[in-house]
Amino acid sequence: MSIRLEKIDYIYEPDTAFPVHATDHVSLTIHDGEFIGLIGHTGSGKSTLIQHLNGLIRPTSGKIYYNDKDIYGDGFSMKELRSKVGLVFQYPEHQLFESDILSDVCFGPKNLGLPKEEVERRAKHALALVGMDESFYGLSPFELSGGQKRRVAIAGVLAMEPEVLILDEPTAGLDPKGRDEILNQVKKLHEENQMTIILVSHSMEDVARFASRLIVMDHGKVQFDGTPTEVFRHYKELETMGLAAPQVTYLMHALKEKGWDVNLDAITVSQAKEEILRVIKKK
Amino acid sequence: MIRDITLGQYYPIGSPIHRLDPRTKLAGTLIFIIALFVAKGLWAYIIATIFLGAVIRVSKVPLSYMVRGLKSIVILLLFSVVFNIFFIRDGVVLVQIGFITITAGGLIQAAYMAVRLIYLIIGSTLMTLTTTPNDLTDGLEKSLGFMKKIHVPVHEIAMMMSIALRFIPILIEETDKIMKAQMARGADFESGNLIQKAKAMVPLLVPLFISAFRRASDLAMAMEARCYHGGDGRTKMKPLRYQKNDKIAYGILLFFLVLMILLRLVG
Numbered sequence: 001m002s003i004r005l006e007k008i009d010y011i012y013e014p015d016t017a018f019p020v021h022a023t024d025h026v027s028l029t030i031h032d033g034e035f036i037g038l039i040g041h042t043g044s045g046k047s048t049l050i051q052h053l054n055g056l057i058r059p060t061s062g063k064i065y066y067n068d069k070d071i072y073g074d075g076f077s078m079k080e081l082r083s084k085v086g087l088v089f090q091y092p093e094h095q096l097f098e099s100d101i102l103s104d105v106c107f108g109p110k111n112l113g114l115p116k117e118e119v120e121r122r123a124k125h126a127l128a129l130v131g132m133d134e135s136f137y138g139l140s141p142f143e144l145s146g147g148q149k150r151r152v153a154i155a156g157v158l159a160m161e162p163e164v165l166i167l168d169e170p171t172a173g174l175d176p177k178g179r180d181e182i183l184n185q186v187k188k189l190h191e192e193n194q195m196t197i198i199l200v201s202h203s204m205e206d207v208a209r210f211a212s213r214l215i216v217m218d219h220g221k222v223q224f225d226g227t228p229t230e231v232f233r234h235y236k237e238l239e240t241m242g243l244a245a246p247q248v249t250y251l252m253h254a255l256k257e258k259g260w261d262v263n264l265d266a267i268t269v270s271q272a273k274e275e276i277l278r279v280i281k282k283k
Numbered sequence: 284m285i286r287d288i289t290l291g292q293y294y295p296i297g298s299p300i301h302r303l304d305p306r307t308k309l310a311g312t313l314i315f316i317i318a319l320f321v322a323k324g325l326w327a328y329i330i331a332t333i334f335l336g337a338v339i340r341v342s343k344v345p346l347s348y349m350v351r352g353l354k355s356i357v358i359l360l361l362f363s364v365v366f367n368i369f370f371i372r373d374g375v376v377l378v379q380i381g382f383i384t385i386t387a388g389g390l391i392q393a394a395y396m397a398v399r400l401i402y403l404i405i406g407s408t409l410m411t412l413t414t415t416p417n418d419l420t421d422g423l424e425k426s427l428g429f430m431k432k433i434h435v436p437v438h439e440i441a442m443m444m445s446i447a448l449r450f451i452p453i454l455i456e457e458t459d460k461i462m463k464a465q466m467a468r469g470a471d472f473e474s475g476n477l478i479q480k481a482k483a484m485v486p487l488l489v490p491l492f493i494s495a496f497r498r499a500s501d502l503a504m505a506m507e508a509r510c511y512h513g514g515d516g517r518t519k520m521k522p523l524r525y526q527k528n529d530k531i532a533y534g535i536l537l538f539f540l541v542l543m544i545l546l547r548l549v550g
Contacts, residue, residue, distance in 0.1 A: 111469030
């Protein structure tokens with residue numbers, strides 16, 4: 001199971017006076033079970049790139065393979081691809097339309113043509129995965145808080161039981177509690193259900209904490225691709241792209257300058273804590 | 284697919300036409316339309332063609348943009364041409380099969396009608412391509428200001444128009460986003476019969492309406508927070524003033540109109 005992109009080129013409005021090159025010959029392979037953090041400043045082509053992965057937009061040139069099958073080849077079922085590669089857009093709560101929550105979550109599996117019992121089973125399972133119990137089923141989406149609405153919307157995608165889950169800034173506009181809830185649930189899906197996760201985020205702390213692989217986009221190109229530790233070593237270059245390294249990285253560099261013998265590769269708060277304690281004990 | 288709407292799409296480029304006062308362009312479009320209906324005879328059409336061609340040239344807008352606007356009237360155009368060909372009996376008979384009679388006069392009339400309609404659309408498209416929607420409503424508000432005396436809420440109408448125009452691209456983008464979000468959940472907007480297609484629109488329309496209402500309410504709040512209270516006593520940051528170029532433009536327009544009237548009287 002993998003998604004392979006070969007030289008994906010996408011140009012917005014190619015025959016007008018203002019063509020925009022959104023992705024520029026991007027080649028990538030996404031393996032099974034990875035947790036990928038995708039970062040880049042606004043307009044770097046992240047959102048365009050992820051929409052290619054489930055065939056929502058067709059590249060101007062280049063090929064996309066899902067399990068080594070060309071998704072624009074003959075006999076490839078787009079519907080099946082979209083059920084295997086779930087995409088949660090930014091502010092997904094804006095897509096809720098049914099009068100109650102359970103029916104809205106049922107929309108996805110119903111579109112797959114499954115029998116009614118299976119549709120309900122999947123919807124209830126998906127709602128349970130995002131921590132919404134039975135008492136919520138009959139409520140209107142308007143009766144929920146922002147964080148709850150978003151979890152329902154994510155359940156709407158999970159109900160299709162995808163193998164790959166792509167989330168475009170799932171925590172934008174949420175308070176710290178709502179943010180942690182969503183990220184921890186995503187982590188749980190990755191660990192317990194072996195789901196492949198692609199997390200688009202502007203928070204370096206979040207990707208450092210959760211992702212095992214980081215992809216950095218700038219001007220439609222992949223600039224860095226590696227483990228978070230490797231990528232954040234380039235924090236100077238990241239800054240020129242309008243990004244940054246986690247705060248902790250800066251702290252470690254500052255400590256090093258003061259003569260502390262710390263390991264600069266600490267990128268999360270807990271790693272930094274261990275490092276600092278180790279150095280203090282040695283003294 | 285939804286991006287093919289030319290009317291109301293401004294083409295941002297600096298040209299003498301772009302810099303004209305919107306009132307001049309509104310009046311100019313009106314004069315051009317009147318002139319087209321006054322036009323009679325080959326010479327009048329040649330002059331109208333030269334006039335339109337020159338304005339397009341000066342505006343620096345690619346011709347393809349105007350041609351795109353014509354797509355919407357293809358059917359209307361075909362209708363009027365066919366009717367003119369078959370029903371005008373004038374001059375030499377060219378073809379006669381049964382009850383169908385095609386005359387030279389009919390053909391000429393049909394050609395004139397087609398040219399007239401095409402020029403009409405190109406003329407008004409040219410105005411919207413060279414004037415920002417905001418300028419356009421400003422111009423309309425000022426030109427129709429006299430109607431305030433008979434209690435027509437000109438300012439309010441102009442404000443509503445400019446807000447509506449401003450919202451078109453936002454709503455198009457929003458539609459695109461919601462459509463994709465629902466397609467990611469397996470929605471299918473293309474296949475099925477008419478009823479199935481209409482049903483498939485529900486997951487698109489409901490969120491779209493909710494978002495439109497939310498935006499409208501946010502905008503109303505933001506306007507009130509800045510003490511908006513309607514048109515009375517409101518001044519403008521950039522009041523419309525006629526420049527030298529506008530006077531020249533009016534001169535050319537009048538000359539053009541008089542010429543067309545003269546050609547009709549002579550011909």
